[in-house]
Amino acid sequence: MGQLGFIICIRERIERDDVTREGLHSLILFGSWVRGDFVDRVSDLDLFAVLMRDSHEAVIPRLKTIIEECTEHVRRTEVDLPWEYLENLDDPLNKGYPFNFLTFYQDDFLENHVVVYGEGIEHILPRYDWRTLIAWRADRLLKNLERDRRNPKMLRIGAGQVIRLLALMNGARSIRKEDVLKAMEALTDPEALEIFRAYLGGRELDRGEDFWVDFIRSRLEKIKNGV
Numbered sequence: 001m002g003q004l005g006f007i008i009c010i011r012e013r014i015e016r017d018d019v020t021r022e023g024l025h026s027l028i029l030f031g032s033w034v035r036g037d038f039v040d041r042v043s044d045l046d047l048f049a050v051l052m053r054d055s056h057e058a059v060i061p062r063l064k065t066i067i068e069e070c071t072e073h074v075r076r077t078e079v080d081l082p083w084e085y086l087e088n089l090d091d092p093l094n095k096g097y098p099f100n101f102l103t104f105y106q107d108d109f110l111e112n113h114v115v116v117y118g119e120g121i122e123h124i125l126p127r128y129d130w131r132t133l134i135a136w137r138a139d140r141l142l143k144n145l146e147r148d149r150r151n152p153k154m155l156r157i158g159a160g161q162v163i164r165l166l167a168l169m170n171g172a173r174s175i176r177k178e179d180v181l182k183a184m185e186a187l188t189d190p191e192a193l194e195i196f197r198a199y200l201g202g203r204e205l206d207r208g209e210d211f212w213v214d215f216i217r218s219r220l221e222k223i224k225n226g227v
Helices: 003-016 018-023 056-071 106-111 130-148 152-169 177-186 190-200 209-226
Strands: 024-030 045-051 083-085 113-118
Touching (some): 024 056, 106 113, 177 190, 190 209
Antiparallel strands (some): 024 045, 024 113
């Protein structure tokens, strides 16, 4: 079952489920699968659920089951299913729901998404000032660092987010993996390049907590100084 097959499967299952259909405004597939740089066993399968008010407790568990059953033949990785209420999408940054793909990576989301069910949300999303987003993103990653410093997995994820930010600030045309790699190869930062190449190869670098914390903090300080 290819991409079109699992999209049809999800859509048909939603149509047959009254609870999910009535509480779901739209379901959107986005990210690496749509961009074409999905890495098996490394990348997540990213879907975004836009819900009607007060429907998440009823809809999200049922929707997760539908997605997992319809995609089990086309993936060997995790399904990521963030969700938000429709009424919050007109200003997610200031309303307190600042998903990366709706704010900092919004251009990528708008260019690389497929509406699996319901209506698109392109006309709802606001556009934010780029410099404001960079400063906001750096501050957010620093706060996450304090929260996640004892969690090796989250530290690696944080380092990956920092590398993407570095790449965008140093000429990457998009967050496609090949564009990020090209930007990192041009940037004199051997540690960042090693981390990103390991990620592309599905490897986990054997580094201690201090390495990840120092890497993230030092690069974010450079980013904030450059804004």
